[in-house]
Amino acid sequence: EKMITDNRVLFHRVANTLNYLDIKTVVVSCGTCYDQLQGYQFDKIFPGCRIIDIHEYLLEKGITLGDAGGGGYLYHDPCHSPMKLQDPMKTVKALVGEGVQKNDRCCGESGTLGVTRPDISTQIRFRKEEELKKGEAALRASGKAPAQGDVKILTSCPSCLQGLSRYGNDLNNGLLEADYIVVEMARKILGEQWLPEYVAVANAGGIERVLV
Known part of the structure; x- marks a missing residue:
């Protein structure tokens, strides 16, 4: 119970820090994580937000x-x-x-x-x-x-x-x-080199780092 509460507090901090973004979708790649996050009431942390599996998200995007x-x-x-x-x-x-x-x-x-x-x-x-x-x-x-x-x-x-x-x-x-x-x-x-290529792009400024 304490872990759930701590995680919800952390997500609220993330939401406050990223309040300039209109976060509507949280993509997950694990069924257990999906079920756990559903209990965090994401719709109250990120208003109007949904949780979706990455494979269903890819299919949705064609x-x-x-x-x-x-x-x-x-x-x-x-x-x-x-x-x-x-x-x-x-x-x-x-x-x-x-x-x-x-x-x-x-x-x-x-x-x-x-x-x-x-x-x-x-x-x-x-x-x-x-x-x-x-x-x-x-x-x-x-x-x-x-x-x-x-x-x-x-x-x-x-x-x-x-x-x-x-x-x-x-x-x-x-x-x-x-x-x-x-x-x-x-x-x-x-291609076979997708992972190192992605890491290189991410390390070169491809990911926004946020301090929460």
């Missing part, structure tokens, strides 16, 4: 892979999905193409579950591994992925991304590469 997509992906829908406006798979397919297949079952990470209860997490992991192998087979059978080679699984949760990275060697015919949807899009649209 930023998709388009012709650059089309490749086959697996998609892991987080237990705490940040996508609230429509069925997450509809958003994912609109962003990266129709060649994406949903892969069910919890990844076993669940925030700190993998650390605090490894016994439970390990059992969940075995079931997810089975699901990944089934997804791999279906993706290869559809022709969206080659018969041999690595398969990429996308997600929209930082905790799940960490959890999925543990399955790298568990496929039958290749490695499993886990990544964030928005990172895959940045790589395809902006």
